[in-house]
Amino acid sequence: MAAEEGQVAVTVSNKQVIFNNYVSGFPKESDMSIVVGEINLKLPESAAGGLLLKNLYLSCDPYMRPRMRNSSGSYVGAFQPGSPLSGYGVAKVLESGHPNFEKGDLVWGSTGWEEYTVSTEPGQLFKIQHKDVPLSYYTGILGMPGMTAYVGLYELCSPKKGEYVYVSAASGAVGQLVGQFAKLAGCYVVGSAGSQEKVDLLKNKFGFDEAFNYKEEQDLAAALKRYFPQGIDIYFENVGGKMLDAVLGNMRLRGRIAVCGMISQYNLESPEGVHNLASLIMNRIRMEGFIVSDHYHLYPKYLEMVVPKIKEGEIVYVEDTAEGLDSAPAALVGLFYGRNVGKQVVKVADD
Amino acid sequence: MAAEEGQVAVTVSNKQVIFNNYVSGFPKESDMSIVVGEINLKLPESAAGGLLLKNLYLSCDPYMRPRMRNSSGSYVGAFQPGSPLSGYGVAKVLESGHPNFEKGDLVWGSTGWEEYTVSTEPGQLFKIQHKDVPLSYYTGILGMPGMTAYVGLYELCSPKKGEYVYVSAASGAVGQLVGQFAKLAGCYVVGSAGSQEKVDLLKNKFGFDEAFNYKEEQDLAAALKRYFPQGIDIYFENVGGKMLDAVLGNMRLRGRIAVCGMISQYNLESPEGVHNLASLIMNRIRMEGFIVSDHYHLYPKYLEMVVPKIKEGEIVYVEDTAEGLDSAPAALVGLFYGRNVGKQVVKVADD
Numbered sequence: 001m002a003a004e005e006g007q008v009a010v011t012v013s014n015k016q017v018i019f020n021n022y023v024s025g026f027p028k029e030s031d032m033s034i035v036v037g038e039i040n041l042k043l044p045e046s047a048a049g050g051l052l053l054k055n056l057y058l059s060c061d062p063y064m065r066p067r068m069r070n071s072s073g074s075y076v077g078a079f080q081p082g083s084p085l086s087g088y089g090v091a092k093v094l095e096s097g098h099p100n101f102e103k104g105d106l107v108w109g110s111t112g113w114e115e116y117t118v119s120t121e122p123g124q125l126f127k128i129q130h131k132d133v134p135l136s137y138y139t140g141i142l143g144m145p146g147m148t149a150y151v152g153l154y155e156l157c158s159p160k161k162g163e164y165v166y167v168s169a170a171s172g173a174v175g176q177l178v179g180q181f182a183k184l185a186g187c188y189v190v191g192s193a194g195s196q197e198k199v200d201l202l203k204n205k206f207g208f209d210e211a212f213n214y215k216e217e218q219d220l221a222a223a224l225k226r227y228f229p230q231g232i233d234i235y236f237e238n239v240g241g242k243m244l245d246a247v248l249g250n251m252r253l254r255g256r257i258a259v260c261g262m263i264s265q266y267n268l269e270s271p272e273g274v275h276n277l278a279s280l281i282m283n284r285i286r287m288e289g290f291i292v293s294d295h296y297h298l299y300p301k302y303l304e305m306v307v308p309k310i311k312e313g314e315i316v317y318v319e320d321t322a323e324g325l326d327s328a329p330a331a332l333v334g335l336f337y338g339r340n341v342g343k344q345v346v347k348v349a350d351d
Numbered sequence: 352m353a354a355e356e357g358q359v360a361v362t363v364s365n366k367q368v369i370f371n372n373y374v375s376g377f378p379k380e381s382d383m384s385i386v387v388g389e390i391n392l393k394l395p396e397s398a399a400g401g402l403l404l405k406n407l408y409l410s411c412d413p414y415m416r417p418r419m420r421n422s423s424g425s426y427v428g429a430f431q432p433g434s435p436l437s438g439y440g441v442a443k444v445l446e447s448g449h450p451n452f453e454k455g456d457l458v459w460g461s462t463g464w465e466e467y468t469v470s471t472e473p474g475q476l477f478k479i480q481h482k483d484v485p486l487s488y489y490t491g492i493l494g495m496p497g498m499t500a501y502v503g504l505y506e507l508c509s510p511k512k513g514e515y516v517y518v519s520a521a522s523g524a525v526g527q528l529v530g531q532f533a534k535l536a537g538c539y540v541v542g543s544a545g546s547q548e549k550v551d552l553l554k555n556k557f558g559f560d561e562a563f564n565y566k567e568e569q570d571l572a573a574a575l576k577r578y579f580p581q582g583i584d585i586y587f588e589n590v591g592g593k594m595l596d597a598v599l600g601n602m603r604l605r606g607r608i609a610v611c612g613m614i615s616q617y618n619l620e621s622p623e624g625v626h627n628l629a630s631l632i633m634n635r636i637r638m639e640g641f642i643v644s645d646h647y648h649l650y651p652k653y654l655e656m657v658v659p660k661i662k663e664g665e666i667v668y669v670e671d672t673a674e675g676l677d678s679a680p681a682a683l684v685g686l687f688y689g690r691n692v693g694k695q696v697v698k699v700a701d702d
Contacts, residue, residue, distance in 0.1 A: 240628065259631045273624010277591065280610045280640030287638045289631030 009042035015325050017113035019079040023068040026267045026336055031068070032085065032329040039116045043095045050120040051101055053091035055111055056351060058325075059139035060332045060344040061087060061173070062238075065266035085113040085332075090128070090138045092351065098122040106131065106351075108138035113328060115348060126299065130307050134319075135351065140173050140343040141306065141317040148292040149177035149236075150302045152258035154185075155295065156288050157234045161186030164228055166247065169238035169263060170211065171198040171318070173343035178236045179208045180315050187234070190227045192243075194338040201341065205316060220246035231255070240265040241272040248276035251283045259289040267336055318342030360393035366676050367465035370430040374419040377618045377687055382419070383436065383680040390467045394446045401471040402452055404442035406462055407702060409676075410490035411683045411695040412438060412524070413589075416617040436464040436683075441479070441489045443702065449473040457482065457702075459489035464679060466699060477650065481658050485670075486702065491524050491694040492657065492668040499643040500528035500587075501653045503609035505536075506646065507639050508585045512537030515579050517598065520589035520614060521562065522549040522669070524694035529587045530559045531666050538585070541578045543594075545689040552692065556667060571597035582606070591616040592623035599627035602634045610640040618687060669693030 018033045043052045064087055067079050079085055089111040093101050101107065101122060109125035111117045119125065128138055140146060152174075153159060165182040169175045170191025179202065182189045191202045192214040202211035210227050217223040224232065224246055231252035237244060240262025247257070265271040280287060309315040320340040322331035328346045335344050369384045394403045415438055418430050430436055440462040444452050452458065452473060460476035462468045470476065479489055491497060503525075504510060516533040520526045521542025530553065533540045542553045543565040553562035561578050568574040575583065575597055582603035588595060591613025598608070616622040631638060660666040671691040673682035679697045686695050 261632065262629050265629060271626045271629060273626050274628055275622045275624050277625055278613050278616060278622060280638065281612065281642065284642055284645065285640050287631065289636050291632065291635055294635065
């Protein structure tokens with residue numbers, strides 16, 4: 001049964017962030033529109049096995065940029081012009097047509113950029129069990145970005161004590177965790193970011209051994225040689241392009257590169273060329289791309305590791321919270337200019 | 352004891368191929384000189400634990416091009432201007448100061464481009480056990496190139512029955528074996544090469560399912576889409592540059608790329624840019640460089656597999672043999688123009 005018998009459905013306003021049209025170059029706020037429609041707070045017949053969600057937090061993530069392009073090249077579908085954006089979020093179940101969920105449950109996973117969402121794919125949602133942490137963490141450290149850092153570093157790169165680890169976009173949703181996880185594994189960790197404020201965070205808050213502002217470096221390869229005179233064992237790739245080239249020239253024997261993202265390339269019409277790939281041969285390097293959703297079966301194991309460390313303050317997490325759906329377009333656009341300091345999240349409603 | 356007591360050492364002429372100076376662009380015959388010196392056929396005191404070798408076959412291999420550059424970038428040292436080139440070869444032991452070898456043994460491994468070589472590193476030589484195959488095979492299918500094909504395909508790419516395999520430089524010393532090994536594993540195999548003669552070899556001699564002449568394709572990515580409408584599971588990379596870009600755009604989910612060499616890049620002052628690396632993420636691709644000498648502990652296992660298949664005609668091997676040391680410079684230069692058809696070897700002397 002989709003709706004409880006005898007219940008009178010209430011109609012409320014439902015603010016949405018609409019994707020206007022496909023984007024080239026950097027996205028702009030005007031590529032999105034805020035519209036206010038209405039929604040009947042009742043699971044429609046057409047979504048009988050689904051959920052009616054009230055969205056609490058929405059996540060701004062770099063992988064959303066490729067979805068703004070009209071191409072089949074991406075691993076997730078393009079946004080539909082005229083429809084709300086979609087992405088990761090935290091929501092409360094208002095009504096459930098699915099046996100695994102009930103009214104009042106908190107969930108994280110795929111949802112719409114709007115106040116209320118009818119989810120027809122509850123299989124894409126995780127029920128939130130640990131509620132004694134900030135709920136917004138399920139868009140970050142306890143959600144997709146946390147799993148991304150965990151899988152990319154531990155599963156793909158197998159860090160060993162004493163190894164040299166470099167993280168680009170290091171203060172972001174994923175990078176700040178990669179650095180802290182690598183420190184837990186006994187590695188020497190250097191991160192780069194795009195402002196002095198972020199560099200300070202890396203060194204003083206996240207415990208990176210060293211950090212630098214890549215925008216102040218004329219020669220990225222020389223900067224890396226300065227911070228890694230012995231070379232780099234593990235590179236967690238969030239950036240692509242020139243940074244990857246500089247890293248390839250500074251890798252150590254049997255180095256590993258987890259290719260998580262290439263945010264520097266997402267707004268270019270054609271991606272930059274990478275020239276130093278012969279380093280893969282000379283240095284016997286393994287370079288591997290991954291999509292975190294292939295690894296969600298490891299989520300319980302990850303929670304078991306990370307939740308106690310959050311509670312004991314061994315791992316910290318910095319968020320940049322935009323208040324209200326109205327601020328969501330600017331928050332998403334800001335991500336591609338590096339305006340966020342820490343994980344960019346949008347708070348839509350209180351619990 | 353370096354020399355047997357009472358033996359009178361004979362002095363003979365020793366023709367050598369001298370490396371004149373560091374090379375930029377394509378190597379030319381004039382980058383090498385043939386000189387005739389003399390050698391005392393006696394292991395000198397200074398090489399007491401070494402071997403005196405008579406060279407029978409020398410191998411022309413693409414990795415020799417980076418050794419012609421004055422840089423520390425390569426995984427093997429640069430050639431010394433004024434000294435003979437060195438490389439893989441097959442030789443006969445004339446005198447041994449090492450307990451593992453004795454006079455009359457046949458060996459393969461590192462030797463000089465000359466008639467006689469004093470080897471001070473017998474640890475780099477393998478004693479030849481199977482003599483009922485052509486001796487020259489130890490520069491190819493039973494030597495470094497054979498192990499390269501074996502390790503790159505089987506160890507790095509784990510081919511599964513029914514997978515789609517693409518091999519570039521497919522008629523060369525390594526490529527012809529990668530294709531045959533992939534067929535043995537039950538894969539669908541397509542190779543590319545640079546002439547109709549080579550394409551015919553791939554299809555008619557080596558049993559590739561399809562083959563094409565890359566020089567006749569305006570659009571490599573389109574050619575690959577034609578031969579692999581479903582995409583490529585495994586790419587054995589011998590070429591680099593534009594070919595790698597075209598392949599990256601045609602890889603399947605969870606594809607694997609063994610990076611063996613990038614011969615198209617070796618003569619360029621600065622390597623071409625590769626633009627499609629975001630495919631690593633979208634398609635969860637693992638790309639791994641390797642150096643065969645890291646894997647020589649697998650040589651006995653490889654011999655056990657391949658020697659019976661050679662004898663039974665299940666695996667064939669095509670060589671392009673240049674006669675005499677005088678022809679060695681042209682043979683080596685020809686490799687970088689694709690003049691060789693099959694494995695390029697130089698015959699120096701009869702047994």
